Amino acid sequence: MTEVAQHAGEQEGRTPPDTPKAPLRRLWEYARPHSGALLLGGFLSFLGGAAGLAQPLVAKLVIDALAQDQTLTRPLLLLGVLLLTGALVSALGAYVLGRTGESVVLTVRRQLLTRLLRLRVGAVDRLKPGDLVSRLTSDTTLLRSVVTNSLTNVVTGSLLLIGGVVLMAVMDAILFGVTMAVLVVVGLVMGVVLPRISRATVAGQAAVGEMGALLERLFGAFRTVKASGAERHEGERLETAAHTAWRKGVQVAAWSALSGTVAGFAVNIAFLAVLGMGGVRVAAGELEVSSLIAFLLLLFYLMEPLAMLVQAATEMQSGLAAVHRIDEVATLEREEVDAAPESPTGSNGPATVAFADVTFRYAPDAPMVHHGVTFEAPSGGLTALVGPSGAGKTTVFSLLERFYDATSGAVLLDGVDVRNWPLPALRAAIGYVEQDAPVLDGTLRQNLVMAAPQATAEEIDAVVRTARLEELVARLPDGLDSAIGHRGTTISGGERQRVAIARALLRRPRLLLMDEATSQLDAANETALKQVMLDAARETSVMVVAHRLSTVTSADRIVVMEAGRVRAVGTHAELVATDELYRDLAASQLLTAS
Ligand SMILES: Nc1ncnc2c1ncn2[C@@H]1O[C@H](COP(=O)(O)OP(=O)(O)OP(=O)(O)O)[C@@H](O)[C@H]1O
Numbered sequence: 001m002t003e004v005a006q007h008a009g010e011q012e013g014r015t016p017p018d019t020p021k022a023p024l025r026r027l028w029e030y031a032r033p034h035s036g037a038l039l040l041g042g043f044l045s046f047l048g049g050a051a052g053l054a055q056p057l058v059a060k061l062v063i064d065a066l067a068q069d070q071t072l073t074r075p076l077l078l079l080g081v082l083l084l085t086g087a088l089v090s091a092l093g094a095y096v097l098g099r100t101g102e103s104v105v106l107t108v109r110r111q112l113l114t115r116l117l118r119l120r121v122g123a124v125d126r127l128k129p130g131d132l133v134s135r136l137t138s139d140t141t142l143l144r145s146v147v148t149n150s151l152t153n154v155v156t157g158s159l160l161l162i163g164g165v166v167l168m169a170v171m172d173a174i175l176f177g178v179t180m181a182v183l184v185v186v187g188l189v190m191g192v193v194l195p196r197i198s199r200a201t202v203a204g205q206a207a208v209g210e211m212g213a214l215l216e217r218l219f220g221a222f223r224t225v226k227a228s229g230a231e232r233h234e235g236e237r238l239e240t241a242a243h244t245a246w247r248k249g250v251q252v253a254a255w256s257a258l259s260g261t262v263a264g265f266a267v268n269i270a271f272l273a274v275l276g277m278g279g280v281r282v283a284a285g286e287l288e289v290s291s292l293i294a295f296l297l298l299l300f301y302l303m304e305p306l307a308m309l310v311q312a313a314t315e316m317q318s319g320l321a322a323v324h325r326i327d328e329v330a331t332l333e334r335e336e337v338d339a340a341p342e343s344p345t346g347s348n349g350p351a352t353v354a355f356a357d358v359t360f361r362y363a364p365d366a367p368m369v370h371h372g373v374t375f376e377a378p379s380g381g382l383t384a385l386v387g388p389s390g391a392g393k394t395t396v397f398s399l400l401e402r403f404y405d406a407t408s409g410a411v412l413l414d415g416v417d418v419r420n421w422p423l424p425a426l427r428a429a430i431g432y433v434e435q436d437a438p439v440l441d442g443t444l445r446q447n448l449v450m451a452a453p454q455a456t457a458e459e460i461d462a463v464v465r466t467a468r469l470e471e472l473v474a475r476l477p478d479g480l481d482s483a484i485g486h487r488g489t490t491i492s493g494g495e496r497q498r499v500a501i502a503r504a505l506l507r508r509p510r511l512l513l514m515d516e517a518t519s520q521l522d523a524a525n526e527t528a529l530k531q532v533m534l535d536a537a538r539e540t541s542v543m544v545v546a547h548r549l550s551t552v553t554s555a556d557r558i559v560v561m562e563a564g565r566v567r568a569v570g571t572h573a574e575l576v577a578t579d580e581l582y583r584d585l586a587a588s589q590l591l592t593a594s
Helices: 003-007 023-067 073-118 121-125 129-171 173-220 222-227 231-283 289-330 393-400 423-429 444-449 457-466 470-475 493-506 523-539 549-554 572-578 580-587
Strands: 353-361 368-377 381-386 408-413 430-433 511-515 541-545 557-562 565-570
Touching: 023 073, 023 129, 023 289, 073 129, 073 289, 129 173, 129 289, 173 222, 173 231, 173 289, 222 231, 231 289, 353 393, 368 393, 368 408, 368 557, 381 393, 381 523, 381 549, 393 408, 393 511, 393 541, 423 430, 430 493, 444 457, 444 493, 457 470, 457 493, 457 523, 493 511, 493 523, 511 523, 523 541, 523 549, 557 572, 557 580, 565 572, 565 580, 572 580
Parallel strands: 368 565, 381 541, 381 557, 430 511, 511 541
Antiparallel strands: 353 368, 353 408, 557 565
């Protein structure tokens, strides 16, 4: 190990996951950057509501003026101004809150998108993409209604309710006592209902996520599903998930309806009780008629904040369930990509690779895949990795790219432990062509420049020539700007491989990793690919997981792997003479290795 590697301190490239937080606290974290606007919107809504609450008091003035034969102009004018200002202020408040709600959702979506892109490969291995999509779309949409309505409605509803209740207490203690008893009953019912709504929403959203995951599974292998006649079976699984989502949705609807009805019913009871009790007290001369009317009006106006509060509290449960699901993604382990992109060695030439007694398992409870892998690949030339299926060849590449970290031992690039490389610098030094050479939806040009957005036309032409893609470009109707279909379905397997190589080369890698396709390529494609690889090996270091005899015979050195260990290293001629496994693999054209 080099000095740099030995003296390197803390591991780069890994961000410890956020600790999961209580959904309400997390919701507040999302809302906090917008707290000014939320406060303004909430204040305006509150003012609007307060104007409504003041109406019974002004109505009392009107009644008193009538009773005392005084002029009605002032109280009526006051009532009109109150109505108009209340409506205007409420509308403005609703707009400010709605806008802020959208902004909060945008913040959450942006944060989630950045986090998703930075997730560690190991964390994504355990996730279902369809479920992730539903968390980003359906769950964040749920969050919007919570922030736009519930959060502020809970606050304004509570404030108005408290304000109204205080006014009632001031007006008449006995009638206030009757109202409070009814409100306590509402509170108790809500205490029972809300957790049920929360549980049903979590289960319902999980079922929607499951549907997304199943759809992604289905359309990811649509031809296989058709060819296997598996439509019915897949359809049944989707149907089950859809039905679960429906069942949970119905449960939420039932509990919400119950809570709304109880709240309405309770206010009606309070209304009747106050009317009865108040009537008796007016008859006994203990209460003025105007006070009773004002009290009843107050109760009537309190229905709105109470209904608001009940609805907001039930909606809040859905939102908090969504926050919980969003938080599950937000707290997954991420890569740190903000580190300085400079290479720790400052070298620009072809890179060296070394594995020093590397052991590795994909998960703490999974079996060991590498049992002390040790080999070195000097700067430049072609190094082939061969061995039976499952020997751990592709894993060598995953460890070099730092998709995962070695369990023990060290993986070194240019003599520096990959854990001590800033991730952007490490990945900029390496070009990786996966076995299935993924091509993304879009044009050929978009597929090439995704790895190097600043690439010039000359650089693109150069890699097109190196990857022997000129013929394809000439054949496509719009050349480089032709769409090549979802997953590159409109081009051949060999062409996909060469597009992937061209993309990797455009990054000017100091090390090119290539996982050879295991499927048979026609002779022309195979020769073209081999030539591309040899051309690249003249400029940079190339490591290839080889499944073809023609590749290994051209390699400068071959690393033979078996069951997570390096069995032998040498040239084709040396290994044919000394290694039995290699001889067998070579005899079977290495194709049995796939
Ligand atoms: N993401 C993963 N999670 C868990 N186990 C994995 C993962 N990827 C590979 N494995 C396991 O690790 C072992 C080595 O896999 P690897 O892909 O490195 O083998 P390989 O030599 O490249 O095989 P092949 O020639 O078939 O591609 C296999 O047993 C495989 O099942």
